[in-house]
Amino acid sequence: MRSASHFCRRAYKIGSNLIPLARSGTTRFSLRKEISTTTTTTASPPFNFSGDMYEHMELASDCDQISGAIREPDVYIVTSGGLRIPANASVLASVSPVLENILDRPRKYRRSEKIIPILGVPCDDVLAFVRFLYSSWCTDDEMDTYGIHLLALSHVFLVPQLKHRCTKGLAKQLTNDNVVDVLQLARLCDAPDLYIKCMRLISDHFKTVDNTDGWMFLQDHDPHLELEIMQFMEESESRKKRSMRRTEERCLYLQLNEAMECLEHICTEWCTSVGPYHLEPTTNN
Numbered sequence: 001m002r003s004a005s006h007f008c009r010r011a012y013k014i015g016s017n018l019i020p021l022a023r024s025g026t027t028r029f030s031l032r033k034e035i036s037t038t039t040t041t042t043a044s045p046p047f048n049f050s051g052d053m054y055e056h057m058e059l060a061s062d063c064d065q066i067s068g069a070i071r072e073p074d075v076y077i078v079t080s081g082g083l084r085i086p087a088n089a090s091v092l093a094s095v096s097p098v099l100e101n102i103l104d105r106p107r108k109y110r111r112s113e114k115i116i117p118i119l120g121v122p123c124d125d126v127l128a129f130v131r132f133l134y135s136s137w138c139t140d141d142e143m144d145t146y147g148i149h150l151l152a153l154s155h156v157f158l159v160p161q162l163k164h165r166c167t168k169g170l171a172k173q174l175t176n177d178n179v180v181d182v183l184q185l186a187r188l189c190d191a192p193d194l195y196i197k198c199m200r201l202i203s204d205h206f207k208t209v210d211n212t213d214g215w216m217f218l219q220d221h222d223p224h225l226e227l228e229i230m231q232f233m234e235e236s237e238s239r240k241k242r243s244m245r246r247t248e249e250r251c252l253y254l255q256l257n258e259a260m261e262c263l264e265h266i267c268t269e270w271c272t273s274v275g276p277y278h279l280e281p282t283t284n285n
Helices: 051-063 089-095 097-104 123-135 140-156 160-172 179-188 192-204 213-221 223-269
Strands: 011-014 017-020 040-042 075-079 084-087 113-119
Touching: 075 123, 084 089, 084 123, 089 097, 089 123, 097 113, 123 140, 123 160, 140 160, 140 179, 160 179, 160 192, 179 192, 179 213, 179 223, 192 223, 213 223
Parallel strands: 075 113
Antiparallel strands: 011 017, 011 113, 040 113, 075 084
16 A cells, blocks of 8 residues: 555545645545536647556557447546546446536537546556546556555545445555554545444554554544544444353353253252263262
């Protein structure tokens, strides 16, 4: 997983809306519940290709079999670093309903090209996102490097397959140092499985998590989430106590049942040689 220090005070900018990542030195997220992504139209500047884009177009040709040979790109995804990623509107619309709504909006000028800005996210992360839209595949190395941003993008653009993949990938990378940050992201991106795993890790290793920078920041800036964690820990401890109590009660009931069977045997069979069932009775001289 990319070090949390790489995400200092970044912001996803989708159109005119910001999704800030707050604390310097670690990962902090504050996603908007409703994000309106805008499509801009401009005259076509010179085509920009990076080395990765050739791989992107190869992936596009693999997944474009349904509609035949790959067509000329009719939409461009623009990143903060100025990278222009060519894409096909039909492919984007078939994978993401959010992108479909964006592409369906009328353009101001008919001859101008469609541009979808995904700003505030590193270019490599956006490339990994677009590659997944075409291939429905994400390598373990990409998940280790881009998993946090990919989860946020999958939530914003409603790509459930990628969201499921990110949830599983980030769950494998949980540590005591990053669990608070990932918990916040899981909570904001509506990833319940990842949220529960983070909660359990915090509950099981709270003495260690309590000394991390993430927890100290959480105490100062998100008391509501801190309360949720404390309530989860309290409920978890109560469940453990109830489970232990039930186990003790079951053991006691088994002992009582054996004692009652023993008494019944003595009273009905007049047997005085009584002992554990796994041992032979002893005879007195």
